[in-house]
Amino acid sequence: MKLIKNAAGRIVPTEVNGQSQIPFQGINKYKPSGNKAKPPIRSCVDYPKDGNKLVKDLKTALKKAGLKDGMTISTHHHLRNGDAVTNVLFDTIKEMGIKNIRWFPSASFPVHSHLIKYLEDGTIHHIEGSMNGPLGKFTSEGKMKGVGVLRSHGGRYQAIQDGDVHIDIAVILAPTADPFGNATGDRGKSACGLIGFALGDSEYADRVIIVTDNLVPFPCVPWQIQGNNVDFVVEVESLGDPKKIVSGTTEVTKSPDRLLIAEYVADFIEEAGIMKDGFSLQAGAGGTNLAFLLFLKEKMKAKGVKARFMRGGSTKYLVELLEEGLTDYILDGQTFDLEGVRSMSENANHVNTSPFTSYNFHGKGNFASMVDVAVLGATEVDVNFNANVVTHSDGYLLHGIGGWQNCLYSKCTILAIPSFRDRIPVIVDEVTTLCGPGELIDVIITERGISINPKRKDLLKAVKGSSLPIKDIEQIKKEVDEICGGAPAKPKVNKEKVVAIIKWVDGTVLDSVFEIA
Amino acid sequence: MKKILKSFAGKRGESVRSDCYFEIELKDSGDIKINLKSKVESMYGESIKELILEMINFFEIKNAKILCEDNGALPFVLAARFELAVKRLAHPLTPSLREGGFKSSPFIKNIKFNKEYLLPFNEKNLHSTQKDKLRRSRLYLPGNEPKFFVNAGLHSPDGIILDLEDSVAPSEKDAAQLLVRNALRSVDFYSAERMVRINQLPKGVDDLKFIVPHNVNVILVPKCESAEQIHQLEKEVEKLRKQHKVENPIYFMPIIESALGVIKAFEIASASKYNCALAIGLEDYTADIGTQRTNEGRESIFARQMLVNAAKAASIQAIDTVFSDVADMEALRESVIEAKSLGFEGKGCIHPRQIKVVHEAFAPTEQEIEKAKKIVLAFEEAEKKGLGVVSLGSKMIDPPVVKRAVKTIDLAILNNLIDKNWRKG
Numbered sequence: 001m002k003l004i005k006n007a008a009g010r011i012v013p014t015e016v017n018g019q020s021q022i023p024f025q026g027i028n029k030y031k032p033s034g035n036k037a038k039p040p041i042r043s044c045v046d047y048p049k050d051g052n053k054l055v056k057d058l059k060t061a062l063k064k065a066g067l068k069d070g071m072t073i074s075t076h077h078h079l080r081n082g083d084a085v086t087n088v089l090f091d092t093i094k095e096m097g098i099k100n101i102r103w104f105p106s107a108s109f110p111v112h113s114h115l116i117k118y119l120e121d122g123t124i125h126h127i128e129g130s131m132n133g134p135l136g137k138f139t140s141e142g143k144m145k146g147v148g149v150l151r152s153h154g155g156r157y158q159a160i161q162d163g164d165v166h167i168d169i170a171v172i173l174a175p176t177a178d179p180f181g182n183a184t185g186d187r188g189k190s191a192c193g194l195i196g197f198a199l200g201d202s203e204y205a206d207r208v209i210i211v212t213d214n215l216v217p218f219p220c221v222p223w224q225i226q227g228n229n230v231d232f233v234v235e236v237e238s239l240g241d242p243k244k245i246v247s248g249t250t251e252v253t254k255s256p257d258r259l260l261i262a263e264y265v266a267d268f269i270e271e272a273g274i275m276k277d278g279f280s281l282q283a284g285a286g287g288t289n290l291a292f293l294l295f296l297k298e299k300m301k302a303k304g305v306k307a308r309f310m311r312g313g314s315t316k317y318l319v320e321l322l323e324e325g326l327t328d329y330i331l332d333g334q335t336f337d338l339e340g341v342r343s344m345s346e347n348a349n350h351v352n353t354s355p356f357t358s359y360n361f362h363g364k365g366n367f368a369s370m371v372d373v374a375v376l377g378a379t380e381v382d383v384n385f386n387a388n389v390v391t392h393s394d395g396y397l398l399h400g401i402g403g404w405q406n407c408l409y410s411k412c413t414i415l416a417i418p419s420f421r422d423r424i425p426v427i428v429d430e431v432t433t434l435c436g437p438g439e440l441i442d443v444i445i446t447e448r449g450i451s452i453n454p455k456r457k458d459l460l461k462a463v464k465g466s467s468l469p470i471k472d473i474e475q476i477k478k479e480v481d482e483i484c485g486g487a488p489a490k491p492k493v494n495k496e497k498v499v500a501i502i503k504w505v506d507g508t509v510l511d512s513v514f515e516i517a
Numbered sequence: 518m519k520k521i522l523k524s525f526a527g528k529r530g531e532s533v534r535s536d537c538y539f540e541i542e543l544k545d546s547g548d549i550k551i552n553l554k555s556k557v558e559s560m561y562g563e564s565i566k567e568l569i570l571e572m573i574n575f576f577e578i579k580n581a582k583i584l585c586e587d588n589g590a591l592p593f594v595l596a597a598r599f600e601l602a603v604k605r606l607a608h609p610l611t612p613s614l615r616e617g618g619f620k621s622s623p624f625i626k627n628i629k630f631n632k633e634y635l636l637p638f639n640e641k642n643l644h645s646t647q648k649d650k651l652r653r654s655r656l657y658l659p660g661n662e663p664k665f666f667v668n669a670g671l672h673s674p675d676g677i678i679l680d681l682e683d684s685v686a687p688s689e690k691d692a693a694q695l696l697v698r699n700a701l702r703s704v705d706f707y708s709a710e711r712m713v714r715i716n717q718l719p720k721g722v723d724d725l726k727f728i729v730p731h732n733v734n735v736i737l738v739p740k741c742e743s744a745e746q747i748h749q750l751e752k753e754v755e756k757l758r759k760q761h762k763v764e765n766p767i768y769f770m771p772i773i774e775s776a777l778g779v780i781k782a783f784e785i786a787s788a789s790k791y792n793c794a795l796a797i798g799l800e801d802y803t804a805d806i807g808t809q810r811t812n813e814g815r816e817s818i819f820a821r822q823m824l825v826n827a828a829k830a831a832s833i834q835a836i837d838t839v840f841s842d843v844a845d846m847e848a849l850r851e852s853v854i855e856a857k858s859l860g861f862e863g864k865g866c867i868h869p870r871q872i873k874v875v876h877e878a879f880a881p882t883e884q885e886i887e888k889a890k891k892i893v894l895a896f897e898e899a900e901k902k903g904l905g906v907v908s909l910g911s912k913m914i915d916p917p918v919v920k921r922a923v924k925t926i927d928l929a930i931l932n933n934l935i936d937k938n939w940r941k942g
Contacts (some may be wrong), residue, residue: 126803178768256869422535422589422664423557447671467933482639483667485592485707489918 001498003512007419008386010434012509013498016100017126017146020038021162021501024508027439032507032510036362037163039204045111051180051218053233058085058211061090061232062169065207067093068487070125071168077107077377078173078185078192078334081242085173085211085236087114092121102146104155104165105129106197106367107400113243119144128165129156130390130400131500138398139499140511142515148500149399150390150513151404154359154368155503157200161362162507170205172198172225173239177212182223186352188214190239192246193335193344195315196355213239216320222350235351246337252317254292257418257447263373264287264468265416266295268468271466272459274373274412275305282358282374282407283312288416290373300326310360311371314340314350320509322350328409330366333403359406364407378417385387385438385453387415388431390502395491395502395516405505408440412459419446419480423497425488427477428454432491434511435502448476492517522625524605529586535664537590541604542582543625547575555587562674568595570674576603579628593636593703594663597695600634611617633698638732641705645765646734648793650710651675651781651931652834652863654875657714659684660693668702670707672869673876678712682739690716691848694727701731710734712770720747722753729754730761734914735793741771742778747788754791768793770836774801781822782827794834794863797824800841811846815856825860835901837866846874853878880932881925889925890939892918 002014005024014021022030047053055061073093075086086105093101101124103115109129113134128145131139151159157396161167174183174191183295185195190213202225210225210233239245253259258320269275275296283289294317300306307327308319316339321327323343330505333355335341344350358367368374377397380388388490389404391397407413419427427446444451449471452459463470482517483488493514500513537555554652555562563585573581594724607630652783656674658665660681669677680699685693699712699787714737715721715727722740728736738750748767754767769791773779779802786795797815800909803810810816821837828835837856840849853864853875864875881889891909896919898908907914 256672259870264625393558423561423591424589426559446667483591484563485564488557489563491559 001496003498006432006509008437008510010511011495012501012512013147016149016498016501016509017095019267022508024504024510026436028506030506030508031160032162032362036161037166037200037204040206041260042183045381047231051227053227053230054215054470055234058089058209058234058236059096061209061234062092062096062283065169065209067096067098067100067169070102071098072104072166074104074167074170074205075106076195076198076201077105077170078195079190079240079245080192080196080234081109081111082105082190082192082240082242082350083109083111083173083342084238084330086171087151088110088348089171090115090118090123093122094118099123100125100145101157102165102487103127103129104156106153107264107402107489108132108135109136110279125225130402131397132399136397136399138392140513142494142497142499143500148513149503150500151503152362152401152505153197153355153357153403153408155338155354155401155505155507157359158361158505158507158517159503160200160204164205164507167201167229169204169209170198170201171209171211172202174210174212175239176216176220177210177225177233178216178220179216179233180225181208181210181225181233182218182220182226183210183212183225183227184223185223185344186335188215190245191341192351193341194332194355196333196353198225198414199354199356202226207231209234209264211236211239212238214273217264217359246335246341252294253288258288259291260447261416261418262291263295264447264450265292265414266299267468268414268443268445268450268463270298270299270303271468272412272462274354275299277305278308279305280307280309280311280370281371282320282368282371282410283310283315284376286377289328289377290315290317292375292416293321296326297321297326309365316340319343319350322347322352325410355403359403359505366383366406366407367413370411371407371410373412373414373463374407375414375416376404378409378415380426380428381415381417381444381473382428382431382442383477384430384440385441385444385451385473386434386438387438388433389435391433391513393428393432393491394491395489395514400433401502405436408436412442413440414443414445415441416445419448419476420484425477425480425484427473429487433502433513444473444476446476448479451476518591519800522606526605527590530856533588535591535594535667536591537585537595538580539599539604540584541578541602542584543578544580544665545604546583546595547582548582551583552582552584554585557587560665561596562684562935564592565595568592569599570785572596572599572603572634574709575629575634576600576604577627579619579627590663590702593666593699594638596634596697596750597663597692597699599729601695603691604630604695605664606630624783636699636703638702639705641704642732643709644708646768648766648768649834650793651928652710652794652836653879654864654865654866654872655712655836656709656869656872657839660697660846661685661689663696663700663877666704670705670709672872673707674709674866674869674872675863676710676712676735677706678714678737680714681721682714682716694724698727698731701728701733712737713773714739722749725753725757726893727769729757732763732765734765735766737768737800738769738771738795740773740778742773743781744784744788747771747785751789751791765789770794770796772796772798773820773824774798775805779800779810779823782824786827786831792831792833794809794836795824795828795831796863796865797838797840798823798835810864812852821856821859821861829860834862835860836863837865838860838869839867841867843868843871846870850878876932877936879928880934881929883934885925886929886935889929889933892922893926894940
């Protein structure tokens with residue numbers, strides 16, 4: 001494997017799984033050109049006239065779709081840790097004696113550790129998607145046959161559009177669908193909210209299979225996935241465990257330290273002058289990311305400020321802002337709890353949007369860069385504001401990138417993180433794995449203080465004289481090292497063996513994850 | 518038969534965070550073997566092993582098998598747990614381990630059980646305190662739960678209390694003593710006053726040697742019922758201060774928690790020049806008088822007023838009990854406003870989120886601030902003119918009123934209610 005140094009100074013391979021790679025060249029330096037990839041031409045006359053695309057079972061659908069060794073199968077993470085079908089899908093593939101599949105999920109969850117045995121026996125060659133928990137450990141220990149590829153949600157869509165990843169068969173789990181293949185996720189016993197991450201797959205894959213446990217007569221309206229793109233529909237007993245698919249309620253953190261961070265986030269947004277009439281923000285579903293909304297809400301009420309829109313996976317906290325008239329719109333990309341599901345069905349101003357309105361490098365413009373402030377997390381941040389979300393300081397892969405990289409393009413990107421967890425420093429001298437260049441990261445908010453990226457002179461000026469605990473990031477790192485008993489040792493890795501690569505949103509290789517020695 | 522002697526210390530299991538577990542098994546041969554299982558092995562494995570080896574040398578342990586299960590314990594915790602395991606070798610926990618005349622056996626005889634392994638004193642922890650320091654909030658930290666220590670000061674309480682008393686299980690008192698000692702030396706509690714609640718006297722005397730030499734600012738004396746107890750405490754503390762050449766003052770805060778204590782409140786409050794405050798503990802008090810604690814607190818009105826009166830008569834602060842419903846911030850706020858109206862100057866906190874609410878509720882009102890400003894300005898004006906008497910309008914102002922007004926202004930500045938350059942405005 002040939003390794004070179006990219007523009008971020010990270011060592012990356014020039015070829016991965018037989019495909020040549022472009023090293024990261026700097027933010028906005030590389031723009032793929034030419035035409036987008038295209039799916040094969042299909043004709044309606046080759047499909048049942050009565051619109052009934054139901055087949056007996058998944059195996060039949062896979063057979064009819066022409067499943068072969070070495071194909072790329074895509075799945076989606078909308079059912080989260082409640083997904084019972086993806087494991088069955090690979091049980092079936094194994095049973096059919098197929099080998100060397102490239103699995104292309106939009107994310108994986110701990111439930112998918114079932115698939116480790118298929119990575120071991122060669123049914124799955126490698127994963128291009130997130131490698132969480134046990135799958136991450138497996139990959140980090142160098143046990144996967146191929147090299148893992150981690151992409152953001154937007155990067156995944158970019159790879160599909162550029163033809164970096166050609167999907168042979170997309171398997172889309174839909175909580176409600178009709179026999180024609182129109183499908184949605186917001187209703188049915190396995191309702192999960194939006195299933196927009198499957199949109200790209202439904203348009204670009206050679207074959208598309210819808211699997212549902214709530215088959216309704218045509219038409220399934222409104223639909224999120226259009227039946228005109230669907231080849232086969234399979235009905236199953238159950239898609240999974242509803243309790244694990246969507247939490248009834250999302251809860252804010254109870255940790256006093258996390259609440260302190262959340263309070264600082266809200267204080268910062270106010271003091272920096274971001275919180276003003278017509279502003280917008282991006283919110284996630286992490287404990288701290290939810291908590292800051294509660295503090296911000298009080299501030300907005302006290303000052304009579306109304307936002308124009310909130311972008312996010314919706315939760316009951318965003319819904320409260322909408323229902324109390326503190327924002328005109330929620331532009332929802334995925335729904336995290338039942339309140340979000342309810343609100344979207346009742347309130348015309350809670351809008352179902354494709355996640356690719358934000359997560360799309362090839363969009364003609366992008367919501368992500370229009371958002372005034374995005375509050376995100378990270379596993380590590382270094383003194384140059386570079387951040388890591390996929391590995392921990394021990395070098396093991398643990399998380400996916402999600403929409404994180406894409407959200408970095410907001411006007412003010414805040415990482416709200418503890419300065420250390422137990423004895424694991426989060427503020428470090430150099431990130432173990434680079435996922436987000438410091439150039440795009442504006443503010444780090446920890447329980448020990450707030451650091452502003454020196455290049456954001458405007459923000460530094462805006463909060464000058466405020467009572468916010470503004471500190472140099474080196475100072476926070478120093479405090480953390482003093483508490484933890486020195487800087488942490490670097491993980492011992494085999495610098496010759498790349499087990500996974502981190503893609504930037506434009507498809508270039510930003511960094512490598514090395515085998516744990 | 519081979520002789521073995523074993524001891525245990527610390528916490529183990531999946532749910533343990535920021536703590537560790539040690540087993541030391543002494544043998545009559547076989548050198549030192551360390552089995553380290555750490556969550557942070559790749560980052561701090563080497564430094565943990567170094568620390569353990571240093572302590573092995575320090576205590577002069579020769580042949581032993583050492584197991585360390587670490588869940589991200591910081592160095593001060595690792596050191597306290599290891600030292601405890603060593604000390605527990607001298608007091609084996611189970612009778613069966615005591616058999617075989619270990620104490621005279623050569624492989625235990627040479628171990629320096631009585632030495633204290635002290636990590637360097639964090640320079641930030643050398644600060645002293647004043648008798649009349651602001652003590653609006655004091656945050657209780659269970660003495661054997663290190664995970665709560667490190668960030669406690671970030672929530673800006675006026676004081677933190679490392680508790681050796683009720684929050685520590687009887688079987689872990691020895692563990693908490695070492696941990697609290699190490700925390701006093703190593704953990705930066707930022708500007709919070711460093712308090713320790715010792716065990717009820719006379720048992721609490723045992724706790725003193727773990728805190729007095731390590732810059733404790735205030736000692737909380739639970740279930741105090743007589744002046745003699747405070748005299749005894751003062752004597753013991755003085756002895757240790759001399760012995761360890763402690764220069765910073767150490768103040769006492771007796772806690773009244775019984776009917777007898779309430780009756781003797783003034784006697785207790787005036788028992789020592791080191792008393793800085795008198796606090797009340799209502800859980801035990803209400804049990805003692807045979808009633809239930811209610812939100813309205815009618816059952817304790819006599820005790821609380823008595824306590825305020827006794828404290829003020831002795832010219833020290835009166836501090837209210839803790840508020841135990843951590844979820845109800847509005848009730849906490851009301852409770853503090855009521856306490857303030859009775860004359861209390863502080864409240865106990867059992868959760869960091871209570872601190873801000875307590876500070877806000879103790880903050881002076883707009884009216885109080887305006888009045889205080891006028892008094893302070895009138896006083897300064899009179900001083901400038903060399904007048905002996907301060908008057909505001911037709912009213913004469915006594916020195917204690919001026920003093921209170923200055924305090925009100927200070928509190929207002931601290932709460933960001935007025936600018937510190939308010940005179941210019």
